[in-house]
Every structure is written in structure tokens, then in C-alpha cells.
Amino acid sequence: MRIPSEDSFTSRLRSAAVAARVGLWLGICFLVALATGLISHYAQVDHQPVPLPTSPSWGYQVTQGLHVVAGTAAIPLLLIKLWVVFPKLFQPMPRRVREALPTALERGSIAILVSTSLVQLTTGLLNVAQWYPWGFSFRSTHYALAFVAVGALLVHIAVKLPVVRDALTGDVEDTAHDRPNARQSGPVSRRGVLVLAGTSALAAAFLYTAGTVPGVGRIAALSPRSRQHGIPINRTAHSAGVVAEASSSDYRLEVVHGTTSRSLSRQDLVAMEQRTCTLPIACVEGWSATGDWGGVRLRDLLDLVGAPPGREVRIRSIQTFSASADTVLPPNFADDDRTLLALELDGETLSMDHGYPVRLIAPNRPGVMQTKWVSRIEVLG
Amino acid sequence: MRGARGGLILLGTVGMAYGAWLLLSTQDLGQVVEVMIWLAAAVVIHDGILAPAVLALGWLGGRLLPRAVARGAVTVLVLLGPVTLVAIPVLGRFGAKPDNPTLLDRDYVQGLLVFAVLCMCAGVAVALGELRSRQTTQPTVEEE
Structure with missing residues (x-):
């Protein structure tokens, strides 16, 4: 089988205008997950230099609810983002060393970003269902890789900043940053992809994490927890x-x-x-x-x-x-x-x-x- | 802008280095190796299996399905595909504990099937909407 090149991909949905928008939502999810995760780790420090407040009593409830909502919503968004930018995997390396080195560094940071993002979202997802098919500590590893993933994300944002700014301030149908042959219209429009991505993210987050929310918990059909046995128990x-x-x-x-x-x-x-x-x-x-x-x-x-x-x-x-x-x-x-x-x-x-x-x-x-x-x-x- | 980008790259590099140091200092060698295997496997599974499978579906759908049906199929795929992946831990009940009835206490197969039916309905609605809009705007030029 022939290895495809970047130009083998002709859909106009694989566009910077789409990638930047899905990427923005994904970045917000990562930011929320990072902030709420840091709060949780700090709350578990035994001698806190500055103790967290005792009010509101539901503070931890809300931040940790947001943590898993953001993480679960990020799964469909990440998959769609990777679909949009997939042709870049087949970009040729520049021949000249002066250009090849920064390119190699950037690709390396992307590899770190993609792999740590996938592992963070997967291990977090499995932790919610208390499935631990690994020998490392979930808590320490999820904490450490969060810094790696967000660090790689900051590098990625820095590299792409001019394109991201153009794409987000321009129209979603804009093709200024697209490959010349990415012109073929898909079965859905660019707006359609964005609507589907958002809906998919919300559906996944609701179905998987809303199990103990009063009123709607019963229809959160994929949640590992519910209130039908009263307050859930972690360790018996x-x-x-x-x-x-x-x-x-x-x-x-x-x-x-x-x-x-x-x-x-x-x-x-x-x-x-x-x-x-x-x-x-x-x-x-x-x-x-x-x-x-x-x-x-x-x-x-x-x-x-x-x-x-x-x-x-x-x-x-x-x-x-x-x-x-x-x-x-x-x-x-x-x-x-x-x-x-x-x-x-x-x-x-x-x-x-x-x-x-x-x-x-x-x-x-x-x-x-x-x-x-x-x-x-x-x-x- | 140049300064901001430089600052972000610096901050990001420090973040990555700190995370790597955290990992190395809290996990023993065997555990670090296992984390590395997970990191590599995640990319291999996505780029080598999942992405090509979706590409193949897209290629086939583009050739075999009329546009309206393809539109519905994409709707079903984007809504149902990721949710099905998300459901793997609960469908398999891998974390179930015999003494804890408050964990994994639903019929997840039934739940996913109901969601799948809803996605199919959305897909059919999208396909029908496409057919209707084509009838009302005839003669059609290519939409995009």
C-alpha cells in the first residue's frame, strides 16, 4: 500500500479555520481540568501553607465535577481535532538542517502533546470507572503528565499563534491557511462539523459524568455512579x-x-x-x-x-x-x-x-x- | 507578539521538564517504563488503527453513499463513535467490585443502545433535512 502524502487529503473540512475553533474549546477544557486538578491536589496536602476556605461547602464538589466534565468532553474534541489535522502527519521534513531542526523540535513537541493528551484523558476516564490496568500510581502519574501535556500545549499555541489568531478572527469558511488542494466539499459543512463536535462533547460529558446529579442522573446512561443505592461508596x-x-x-x-x-x-x-x-x-x-x-x-x-x-x-x-x-x-x-x-x-x-x-x-x-x-x-x- | 510567543515556549518547556522530573522522582524505573509504553501505545493505537479506520469509513462512504445519506452517516459517526469509546470502561465493567453495589450500577449496554437509537434518529433527520432543502432550492448548484 502506498504511504499517503499531505496532498492525498483533499477535504476542505481539514482546515486551520476548523482546527483553531475545535482547538480553542479543547484548550479551555484542558485549562479547566488543570486548574481544578491543581485545586484537588492542593486540597490533599496535609499541611497547607495557606489553607483552602471551608466555604462554600460545595466548592470541592463543583471543581471536581468540572474536572471530569472537562476531561470527558475533551475526548470527542481531541479525536475530531486530530482528524482535522491528520494530513500534517505526512508533511515532508525540510532538507536543509537550519530548517529541519526547528521543524523536528516542533514535531517532537506535537508528539509529546498528542501522546500525553491521549494518556491523560484515557487514564482519567478509566479512573472514574475504577479500572486500573497498569502498575504505576494513577495519582502521581496523572499529576506529572498534566504538566507535560499543558507544557507541550503552551509550546504548540506559541508556534501556531499567528495562524490561530487569523483563523479565529476570520470567517469559518476562510481558506487562507489551507493547503491549495484541500478544496473538496464534504458531506457536512465546516459549521456542521463544529456543531457535531460540540454536541458529541456535551453528550459524552453528560452521559458519563452526570450520574449523581439530582433529577437528570437517571438518564446519564453511562455513568459509573448513581444515587439508587443512596450516597455512593468508594471503599467498603x-x-x-x-x-x-x-x-x-x-x-x-x-x-x-x-x-x-x-x-x-x-x-x-x-x-x-x-x-x-x-x-x-x-x-x-x-x-x-x-x-x-x-x-x-x-x-x-x-x-x-x-x-x-x-x-x-x-x-x-x-x-x-x-x-x-x-x-x-x-x-x-x-x-x-x-x-x-x-x-x-x-x-x-x-x-x-x-x-x-x-x-x-x-x-x-x-x-x-x-x-x-x-x-x-x-x-x- | 514575538515576546509573548517566546515566553509561552519558555513556560511550556519548563512545564514539560517539571512534569518529567515529577514522574521520574515519584515512580520507580519499571513504572516509568510502563508510562512510556502507554504514551507510545496511545499514539500507535490512534494514528495506526483508529485514524486509518475512520479514513477508510470516510473513503467508502464518500464513494458508496449519496450525499444526503453520507450527511446522516457522518452525524451518527461523530455523535456515536466517541461516546462508544468513552463507554468502554463501563461496558466491560472492568472495575467492578463484588462487595460494592454502588459502583457500575446500571445496565450500560441498554443505555448505549438507547443513545445509539437517538443518534440514528438524528442522522435520519439530518439526511431528510438535506433532501428537503435540495427540493426547495432547486435547481441546485453545489452547496459549498
Whole structure:
């Protein structure tokens, strides 16, 4: 079979005017995903130099929802963008070294951009469905490759800036930057391609990520999560290996401040002043669900051991083999009136999978750090 | 403009270098190699399999289908194709855990079929719209 050349592609849909427009939407998706991803990684740092605010309580819910919406919408957009610019893969290399070197560098940056973009979108997509067919850490790799992908994107934008500017300020039917033989009209118009690309992106994002959105979640037919079993669960008590300890009558919650400590049974906690709060559990995987939580305010427990306000508080779980088993609450979260050690969810005793006997629930906090099966609360110095 | 472009290239290069350093410093050699294999495989699968398959479909469609039908077919392909790829993780239920009924708790085959029917309807509507506009604007010159 003959290897095609750039001029083998004659459709006028493969145009800079189309590429720049789809590329602009794709760039916006990448920017949203980067910003919301950085927020999520920062929110999971144990000792934040500047703590994130506790309000609005739905902040993390919205940013992580946007993260997976942007990532999922980017999949159709990236595929269409690559279709539009596919002939460039067959561009000849310049013969003269002086021209060949910058061309090779630019092509190299495009190769990095395409491969990291494809891998970022794929691994993110699989993470939402909790499918991990790889041996590397998803969290570290997705974080590292984000910088590579966005870095390569900035280089790409810099190289293409004059063309992009012309294309975006000009008409969509403009052919100034197109190859001379890319003139054949396709079955749909350029505007048609843009409408289809946008619709495809919105459809993919809605179907895959809206599963826990009230009202429309039921028709988000490809979402890995729904609300039909109540608030979704990431790790069950069984898989965390905590069933025996969590259901034992010997369970005690230790509250420690320096040399002062209190050991509380679940009955002791029930006997304290009970408060209720409506707060979301929001996962980095994009799903979120709001519940009515009932339990003891963390600040009341800190008062029991004489902890002054403004301290960081370490929360430990019975479970040991997990990043979320040992986390630190910044002072503003520890002192917030809405931060509870929850005993009830939606009027019922907390189920084992939701963290019985007691779990942390705080506003605007990553779901993975809403520690379940809490065993120890330690005021830090 | 020249300064802005230079700045962007510099910033982008720093970003790429920082990301590469992050990867090398957080993953062991075997994991880094696996990431490299994923990066290479992504390009090979897209450029070597997916893109040629779509090219072949386009080539065939352009020769075999009348324009109105081709218009409908492109509509179905662009709407349904990417969504089907997006659905692979849930269709295969690869991440399912026996003790967690809150994960992958829908009939995804049925969901995708319903979406496919909707795409077909959109495709038919687009094809019919093309035929009707051709009748009303006769005699037609090539549209574009």
C-alpha cells in the first residue's frame, strides 16, 4: 500500500479555520481540568501553607465535577481535532538542517502533546470507572503528565499563534491557511462539523459524568455512579479490612491534646450534644452526593481536651492501608461549626460502609479525606 | 507578539521538564517504563488503527453513499463513535467490585443502545433535512 502524502487529503473540512475553533474549546477544557486538578491536589496536602476556605461547602464538589466534565468532553474534541489535522502527519521534513531542526523540535513537541493528551484523558476516564490496568500510581502519574501535556500545549499555541489568531478572527469558511488542494466539499459543512463536535462533547460529558446529579442522573446512561443505592461508596468496610474492629464493643474514639486525652465509646458520643448538617461527599472521580449528617461537632470534642482554637488536627482511621487513613485538618476546618464526627446519615445510624461507628464530615473537603471509621483525633502543636 | 510567543515556549518547556522530573522522582524505573509504553501505545493505537479506520469509513462512504445519506452517516459517526469509546470502561465493567453495589450500577449496554437509537434518529433527520432543502432550492448548484 502506498504511504499517503499531505496532498492525498483533499477535504476542505481539514482546515486551520476548523482546527483553531475545535482547538480553542479543547484548550479551555484542558485549562479547566488543570486548574481544578491543581485545586484537588492542593486540597490533599496535609499541611497547607495557606489553607483552602471551608466555604462554600460545595466548592470541592463543583471543581471536581468540572474536572471530569472537562476531561470527558475533551475526548470527542481531541479525536475530531486530530482528524482535522491528520494530513500534517505526512508533511515532508525540510532538507536543509537550519530548517529541519526547528521543524523536528516542533514535531517532537506535537508528539509529546498528542501522546500525553491521549494518556491523560484515557487514564482519567478509566479512573472514574475504577479500572486500573497498569502498575504505576494513577495519582502521581496523572499529576506529572498534566504538566507535560499543558507544557507541550503552551509550546504548540506559541508556534501556531499567528495562524490561530487569523483563523479565529476570520470567517469559518476562510481558506487562507489551507493547503491549495484541500478544496473538496464534504458531506457536512465546516459549521456542521463544529456543531457535531460540540454536541458529541456535551453528550459524552453528560452521559458519563452526570450520574449523581439530582433529577437528570437517571438518564446519564453511562455513568459509573448513581444515587439508587443512596450516597455512593468508594471503599467498603470489608475491602478496608475494618469490619471486626469497627463492630467491636471495645471500640473507643481517642481524643488527644498533649498529655490530656479522653477515650469515648459510641454511647458516650451519642450522649453528647447532637447537631445536623447538610453536606456533600464529593469524590475526585467527579461524583458527589449530599446527605443530612448527624453527630458531634468536632469543636465540642476538642473542647473536652482543652484544645485552643487555631490548631491543626490529625484524624486517624481504624483502617491502615490507605492514604486517607491518616490526614490533617487545617485549623479553619477543625474549628468550623459544620465539621462533624458523624454518627447518622439521613436520619439512620451510619452504615458500616459509610464509616460506622463514627466518621468525619467537613465542608469543602475531598471525599477521600472525609475519614471513615475514625479511631483517633489528635490536636497538633 | 514575538515576546509573548517566546515566553509561552519558555513556560511550556519548563512545564514539560517539571512534569518529567515529577514522574521520574515519584515512580520507580519499571513504572516509568510502563508510562512510556502507554504514551507510545496511545499514539500507535490512534494514528495506526483508529485514524486509518475512520479514513477508510470516510473513503467508502464518500464513494458508496449519496450525499444526503453520507450527511446522516457522518452525524451518527461523530455523535456515536466517541461516546462508544468513552463507554468502554463501563461496558466491560472492568472495575467492578463484588462487595460494592454502588459502583457500575446500571445496565450500560441498554443505555448505549438507547443513545445509539437517538443518534440514528438524528442522522435520519439530518439526511431528510438535506433532501428537503435540495427540493426547495432547486435547481441546485453545489452547496459549498
